[in-house]
Amino acid sequence: MESRQGRRARMERLERQYEAAPGAYRVRLALWAGLGYAVLASGLVVAAGLCITLIVLATSRPLEDWRIAFPIILLGVLAITLLRALWFRSSPPEGYPLGPGEAPALREEVERIRREVGAERLHGIVIDAGLNAAAAHVPDGFGLRQRHYLVIGLPLLQLLDRRELSSVIAHEFGHFHGGHGRFGGWIYRVRVSWRRLLEGLSAQGTTSQLFFWFFRWYAPRFEERSMVLVRRQEYAADAMAARVAGAAPAASALARVHLASDWLERRFWPELLRPAHVQSHPPAQVHLQLARALADWRERQDRVPARVREEQPGPDDTHPGLAQRFAALGVDLDITLARPGPAAAPAMLGAALLDRLEQRFSRQWLEAARPGWEARHRAAQEAERRLQVLADAARRTPDEWLEYAALLEEHRPATDPVPVYREGVRQRPSHAAGHGRLGILLLRQGQHAEGLEHLERAMRLMPSLAPSLLGELDDQLRAMSENDSLLAAVRKLHQAFGQQVEAPPPGEEDFQPHALEDEPLQAIRRVLAGHPRVVAAWLVRQKAPGLSVLPHYLLLLEWGGSVASEQAALPRLSGQLTLPGTFSVLTTTERTPSLTRLRARAGEPFYRR
Known part of the structure; x- marks a missing residue:
């Protein structure tokens, strides 16, 4: 299996090839796409031709052998599978489509930016529940026509101010714009076609195995080569955002969305689920809580932390890293984020629609979350019983000490788990995650030197823990007053372990x-x-x-x-x-x-x- 470093080196080589000759690179990419279509068309012609020939032979003379039906069926299934890879079902993006007369301020701003960019007209604006925005190309049939939708997440409208939101809208219109949009849209459809074809062929019998093996070899190589173009499209869209709204709002929007997404995944959603320990039903107004939490977070988040400044995109990331995008915009990544203006949502949507969307998305979340919440509540009750068993135990194994510490940390917030973690790692000094949890807790208690010692040991024992532990470190630094010695020690850990981005592949x-x-x-x-x-x-x-x-x-x-x-x-x-x-x-x-x-x-x- 090729290493992640090897794939990254190859992506860097492809990037250099594109930089040296963009036109030639696009021609080679189109030829790679043509290779897949040529194999697909050849297989379709052969499969359909043989199927028709067998049908003609079977119907033109008395049927002597009924087993001829089997190759007819197999060839027909193969032809349909290959044809399906080229067919696109037209359906609008998921979410709430704005009706006529709804959100006039947002429509006016979107139309102003569309005209300034020179993009094609939209077929609709959709509001969804994600912290994201997207230019959705919806092809019809064989992709000869496309419908364009702008998808904007309600949390995004609640996070960004008006100038930042305008930069995001301009960025998405950049994906619709000009020849870049047509060629990029075609490449995107080719990528989707090969994924869909592989899924279809993998479920078929031996008749399709030749095509399956070819496309299993071909599809990842095409995706890798097209990734360069996908990332370049992001740079071009960023440049469009800077042209329309200014480089500073475009950069701050990128940073806020990046940081807020990370904060939601690591902080907000886990904290939202925590009451399942004692409460049997999920909260009803999740998106109202989310709006308030985003408002509080955006006031407190005033800088780009060190871990983000050092992040590099992986070979499979469709977007460049934040550092590369800031450099392309001509903005210093080591910035203090300007205090944001009022969130765009109230002015852009209006109070009534904003309230309806919060209620709608909260109901959808509640309906989907209820079964899982109830299962989590039952699991928490089991954990409580296990915690009591461990608390009453006269003796504990090393693993039980660490399990007891983790249960205390999770279910007894008033109890200090540090002494229990200490005993656990004393008995099991090779337990990386135990050292990691102990280090974070000691850091929170102000015992910086000992905490950093345990964190370093955890990352040396298990390098795959480095990304999450370095993220925790940066979170702790934001909550502390300036401490030059601590900051220097954290930077040293970043330099030593910042490139650890994934665990070893599981067997x-x-x-x-x-x-x-x-x-x-x-x-x-x-x-x-x-x-x-x-x-x-x-x-x-x-x-x-x-x-x-x-x-x-x-x-x-x-x-x-x-x-x-x-x-x-x-x-x-x-x-x-x-x-x-x-x-x-x-x-x-x-x-x-x-x-x-x-x-x-x-x-x-x-x-x-």
């Missing part, structure tokens, strides 16, 4: 059957049913590295929508799910050997739409 033995009862599975199915783009889902249990109180699950989704809709919806979907343990949500969009092993280990999907 097949790390994936086990999920062993869940029907009730929690039904709860997950109900959540997935609320997301129409989820086509199928697989679930396995993984041997969790480090400290694990409950089992860790991997949920693999086949996503039937665009990459943009996937990126916008997955954080919300993850927040609605609850399993009796920790979990990660992955999609089949990224094709890696570890995901292939995971899917093979999972067997048949437990959910299909």
Whole structure:
């Protein structure tokens, strides 16, 4: 298996090739796309031709051997599968489509920016529940016509001020603009076609295996080469945002969305789920809570932390890193974010529509979250019983000491778990996550030297913990007064471990059957049913590295929508799910050997739409 560093080096080489000769690179990319279409068309002609020939032969003379029906059926299925890869079903993006007369201020601003950019007319504006915006190209049939939609997340309107929002809208119109939009749209459709074709062929029999093996070799290579163009389109869209709204608002919008997305995933949604320990039903007004939390966060977040300044895009990231995007805009990344103006939502949407959207999205979240919340509540009750057993135990093993510490931290906020963690890592000094949790808690208590010592040890024992631990460190620094010695020590850790971006790929033995009862599975199915783009889902249990109180699950989704809709919806979907343990949500969009092993280990999907 090729390393992530190897793939990154190859992406950097492709970037240099594009820089040296953009036109030639686009021609080569078009030829790569043409190779796939040539194989697809050849297979379609051969399959359909043979199928028709066999039908003619079977109907032109008395049927002597009924077994001729089998190759006719197999060839027909193969032809339909290949044809389906070229066909696009037209459906508007998910969310709330603005009706005539709704949100006139937002419509006026969108139309002003559209004219200034010179983009094509929109077929609609859609408000969804994500902290994101997207230019949605919806092709009809074989993609000869496209419908254009602008998707804007309600949380985005509540996070950004008017100038920042204008820069985001201009950025998205940059994706609709001119020849860049047409060629880029075609490349996007080709990427989707090959993903869909692989999924269809993998479910077929031996007749389609030749095409399956070709496209399994071809599709990742085409995606890798097209990734360069996808990232370049982001730079061009950023430049459009700076031209319309100014470089400073464009840069601050990028930084706020990046930081707020991270904060929502690591802070807001976990804290929202915490009451499930004692409360059997989920909160009813989630999007009102979200609006208030975003308002408070945007007032407190005044700088770009060190960990973001050092982040580099992975080889599979469709967007450049924040540092690269700031450099392209000519803005210093080491900036203090200007105090934002009033959030755009009230003025752009109006009070009445804003209230209706908050109520609508809260009801949708409540309906999808209720089954998972109830399962989480039952799991918390089990954890309480386990906590009592460990508290009453006369003796504990090293793993039980660490489990006890984690349960205390999670379920007894008034009790200091530090002494229990200390005893756990004393008995099990190689336990990386135990050192990590202890280090963070000591840092919060002001014991900086000892805390940093445990954090460094955790990252040396398990480098894959570095991203989350460095993120926790930056969060702690924001809450502290200036401390030059501590800041210098943290920078040293960033230099030593900042490039650690992923865990070693799991082996097949790390994936086990999920062993869940029907009730929690039904709860997950109900959540997935609320997301129409989820086509199928697989679930396995993984041997969790480090400290694990409950089992860790991997949920693999086949996503039937665009990459943009996937990126916008997955954080919300993850927040609605609850399993009796920790979990990660992955999609089949990224094709890696570890995901292939995971899917093979999972067997048949437990959910299909």
